Amino acid sequence: MGVKASIRSENLTKRHPSGGRELTVLDGVSIEVADGEFVAVLGPSGSGKSTLLGLLAGLDRPSSGKVFLDDWELSKLSEDRLAKLRKQEIGFVFQDFQLLENLTARENVLLPLELSGVPTARERADEVLAMVGLAQRGHHYPAELSGGEQQRVALARAFGPKPRVLFADEPTGNLDTATGNSVLELICELRRAEGTTLILVTHDAQVAAAAERRIHLAGGRVVLDESDNGPDSGEDKTADASAAARSAETNGGANRGTEGDHERGSQTGAPAR
Numbered sequence: 241m242g243v244k245a246s247i248r249s250e251n252l253t254k255r256h257p258s259g260g261r262e263l264t265v266l267d268g269v270s271i272e273v274a275d276g277e278f279v280a281v282l283g284p285s286g287s288g289k290s291t292l293l294g295l296l297a298g299l300d301r302p303s304s305g306k307v308f309l310d311d312w313e314l315s316k317l318s319e320d321r322l323a324k325l326r327k328q329e330i331g332f333v334f335q336d337f338q339l340l341e342n343l344t345a346r347e348n349v350l351l352p353l354e355l356s357g358v359p360t361a362r363e364r365a366d367e368v369l370a371m372v373g374l375a376q377r378g379h380h381y382p383a384e385l386s387g388g389e390q391q392r393v394a395l396a397r398a399f400g401p402k403p404r405v406l407f408a409d410e411p412t413g414n415l416d417t418a419t420g421n422s423v424l425e426l427i428c429e430l431r432r433a434e435g436t437t438l439i440l441v442t443h444d445a446q447v448a449a450a451a452e453r454r455i456h457l458a459g460g461r462v463v464l465d466e467s468d469n470g471p472d473s474g475e476d477k478t479a480d481a482s483a484a485a486r487s488a489e490t491n492g493g494a495n496r497g498t499e500g501d502h503e504r505g506s507q508t509g510a511p512a513r
């Protein structure tokens with residue numbers, strides 16, 4: 241293959257105990273995301289998108305299977321090493337922002353930079369705040385900012401330490417179309433500036449169309465993995481992406497009931513539907 245894999249998962253599985261049995265929410269997901277690639281993760285609600293993102297980012301541990309960031313297998317690392325690796329290599333934008341309420345926008349952006357020991361932390365915080373158009377709003381607390389502004393602070397915080405891989409869970413999910421578009425543009429711009437690998441979850445066909453590749457999940461499995469050859473190839477991608485998204489939504493509804501299949505040998509429980 242010859243492409244350096246930035247993030248790779250092998251047979252990634254996550255189960256949760258559920259009323260005396262186990263619910264398989266992610267079921268044998270093996271994917272490889274190359275350095276610098278822009279991947280959208282799509283699928284119906286409950287299909288395992290956030291679970292997959294959390295596992296790939298090392299925020300959560302799998303029930304079985306492996307995640308590699310380059311040559312590091314995340315599950316083999318101690319909590320300390322993992323925390324250090326996350327700090328150095330990985331950025332995460334949460335759907336609900338998760339800004340610290342008692343810190344200003346600037347302090348929120350500054351915190352991970354200082355924790356990483358970036359010598360020019362203050363300059364970098366100002367730089368990324370300016371990049372997201374909030375140079376004048378650094379002294380505001382999250383409660384004093386609009387949803388879109390908070391989203392941009394969360395992006396500035398994630399991009400500040402120049403992560404090699406950025407994960408974003410529905411970064412435009414709570415925003416109106418115009419603000420969502422400007423956040424998407426911003427993500428693409430920041431990515432171009434830093435060469436960041438980008439893995440984002442979205443329900444938005446336009447965001448999906450902007451990606452170079454779309455991975456569709458349903459019932460905890462990859463049901464479709466489609467790539468573009470030309471990353472900037474224009475409008476017809478939008479139609480393809482929304483058609484694919486609709487088809488995944490349909491499949492997802494059908495597949496949700498299959499999660500009990502793997503427990504069937506040891507359980508009498510029938511699938512939910």
Ligand SMILES: Nc1ncnc2c1ncn2[C@@H]1O[C@H](COP(=O)(O)OP(=O)(O)OP(=O)(O)O)[C@@H](O)[C@H]1O
Nearest residue numbers: 256257263265283284285286287288289290291292
């Ligand atoms: N801690 C947990 N215990 C039990 N079940 C869980 C737990 N965390 C997640 N799940 C279940 O795992 C499934 C997948 O959840 P996940 O959050 O990954 O879905 P999603 O695809 O991100 O959905 P959405 O689009 O609604 O955000 C859901 O059915 C959820 O209820």
Ligand SMILES: [Mg+2]
Nearest residue numbers: 289290291409
């Ligand atoms: Mg989710």
